[in-house]
Amino acid sequence: MNIKKVIKERGWTLERLAAEMTNKKGDKGITHAAVSQMINGNPTIDKLQEIASIIGVSISELVADDGAPITRKCPHCGKPINIKIENPET
Numbered sequence: 001m002n003i004k005k006v007i008k009e010r011g012w013t014l015e016r017l018a019a020e021m022t023n024k025k026g027d028k029g030i031t032h033a034a035v036s037q038m039i040n041g042n043p044t045i046d047k048l049q050e051i052a053s054i055i056g057v058s059i060s061e062l063v064a065d066d067g068a069p070i071t072r073k074c075p076h077c078g079k080p081i082n083i084k085i086e087n088p089e090t
Helices: 004-008 016-019 034-039 046-056 059-063
Strands: 070-073 080-083
Touching: 004 016, 004 034, 004 059, 004 070, 016 046, 046 059
Parallel strands: none
Antiparallel strands: 070 080
């Protein structure tokens, strides 16, 4: 999963994306550092959806890794979760 690559391919910068994202108060604008930390960490589905919506892609496009499964830690128990995203059109 290379979210930064997809963002760049769509003509966006992290700074521009940060300006469009919603902060905790519901207003537009978060810091570049917050976006970078979010992308490099373990972004929530809600944040992935927000990023995808802003840059004009689907979540599956945003997180796709050429069909390779994505492994994330469960936020509740810490166990690894393997996620495979398939494109129904292929």
